[in-house]
Amino acid sequence: MGNACFSHCQRPHQHAGTTKEQGAFVSIGSSSTTASETGESYNNIRDGLSADDAAYHDEDLFYDSDAYVWFDAFENFPDEGEASFSLSIPALKMVRTRLKDSFPNDRNFLNDDYIRSMACQAYAKDRNPRRAIETTIEVLSNIMEWRDVQNVSELPHLVSMAAASQAQLQRWKVSQSQLKRAQNLVKFLNTGSVYWHGMTKDGRPILWVRAHRFLLPAAKILLLVQEDENLVDEAQRMALLLLADLGIQHGMPDGISNVCVICHAESLSAPTPNDANKFAAAAAAAATASRSGPILELLTKGYPNRIHQVWITTPVSSTSTMDEWIQMQSPLLPDELAESLIICDDDDDDEEEECQERLAEEVLLNGWEDLPAFLGGPNQDHDHFYPDSSSREGSFLEFDFYGMKERLMEQRMEYEERMRRE
Known part of the structure; x- marks a missing residue:
């Protein structure tokens, strides 16, 4: 399933020395013991995790369901030179409880698959795959704190305000400043x-x-918001955060914790370096960021490990500029994002056909029939469901936000049912 870790991660088997970060065994008695009975309390579990005298060696570790559960971020099952690491059920429950207690209003953002994928990440400095469970909790807590500061969980309410009648707005006691933010969004x-x-x-x-x-x-954007460019940036930032959350919370089947981005440079040719910067930033930021805002902060603090691939379909005339931008910016990007960028040229017939084939064969679920018309395919849904409505007068919601949400949920359920049948 790509480069993300889901129920488990395959890593090269290492025979490393023992450190206190590697965790501890905690005795739980017989295999009939329930998860709620295993540690007696989460404090006891935490004590077991951080015990300085905890020791184990990969070559000596075997899982014994009658005696022990590994309470580090990983379980290790050596098998012919490879180790399999996964978050144990009690440890997963512990992480969830800690986050629920600290962030009760936003606890559903982190599903089990994402928690597991984050637990599978290596340490930044020594690339040791054994990230301690306390480190995982700290990383996830930082994400949730960042979301609180950004007021991400309130964004759907702004959409409701923009779609509401005057009577509803009065009943909800919406202020003019709230309404203005909703309209800009x-x-x-x-x-x-x-x-x-x-x-x-x-x-x-x-x-x-x-x-x-x-x-x-x-000029067109400034006309839309009738204010200054800061409001443009805020509107784009809010919209991208809103959409990122929508896809994460409603569009991911079981076992999936990241997304694919396809950015099409239609009608753009020979961009200036400044335009190329904005365009490439838009592609990288599509899951999270704003046009000229702190993109790296958004990617690293708000949505780490959420992007699987970014496909950029671009005219050949702009490819060299894009390559230069990527080479220049890659050292600043998170590793998983820099490695996910794929440029697909479509300026002439041969290149366009190759780009179409790659997307149909490698990416799109139903192949050619899912390729949108603006990429030369037969699918007309994109411009039907998502036309450019920015030229219409008024401050009301024209974008089919709720229809998109419904289709997103339906396609997720259809995919899960398809997987069950197979």
Whole structure:
């Protein structure tokens, strides 16, 4: 399933020395013991995890269901030179309880698959795959704290405000400042520049970025919000955070913890370096960020390990500029993001056909029939469901936000049912 870790991660088997970060065995008695009975309390579990005298060697470790559960972030089952690491059920329960207690209003954002994928990450400095469970909890807590600061969980309410009648707004006692933020948010959504539609062959929801819509001329954007450029950045930032959350919470089948992004540079040719910067930033930021905001902060603090691949379909005339940008920016990007960028040229017939074939054969769930018309395919759904409505007057929601959410949930359930049948 790509480069993410789900129920378990395969890593090279290492015969390393014992450290206190590697965890401890905790005796739980017979195999009939229930998960709630295993540690007596989470404090006891934590004490077992952090015991300085805890010791084990990979070559000597075997799982004995009658006696022990490994309470580190990983369980290790040596098998012919490879080790399999996964978050144990009691440890997963412990992580969930800690996060639920600290962030009761946003506890559903982190599902079990994402917690497991984060637990499978290596340490940044020594690349040791054994990230301690306390480190995992700290990383996830930092994500949740960042979400609190960004008020991410409140964004769906802004969409409701923009779609509400005057009577509803009065009943909800919506302030003028709240209403203004809601209107600016939906004005960006109405461009139809970023939306969820379809899935990859391995079940990842696809976030589409229509670059020529995303990079609206500055005068047009400023006219939309009738204020200053800071409000443009805020509107884009809010919209992308809102869409990222929607896909994560409603579009991921069981076992999936990251997404695919396809960014199309339709109608863009020979961009200036500044335009290329914005365009590439839009592609990388599609899951999270804003046009000129702190993109790296958003990617690393808000949504780490959430992007599986970023496909960029771009005219050949702009490819060299894009390559230069990627080479220049890659050292600053998280490793998983830098490695996920794929440029697909489509300027001439041969290149366009190759790009179409790659997307149909490697990415899109139903192959050619899912390829959108703007990429030369037969699928008309994109412009039908997500037209550019930014030219319409008014501050109301034209973008089919709730229809997109419903389709996202339906495709997830259909994929899960398809997997069960197979």
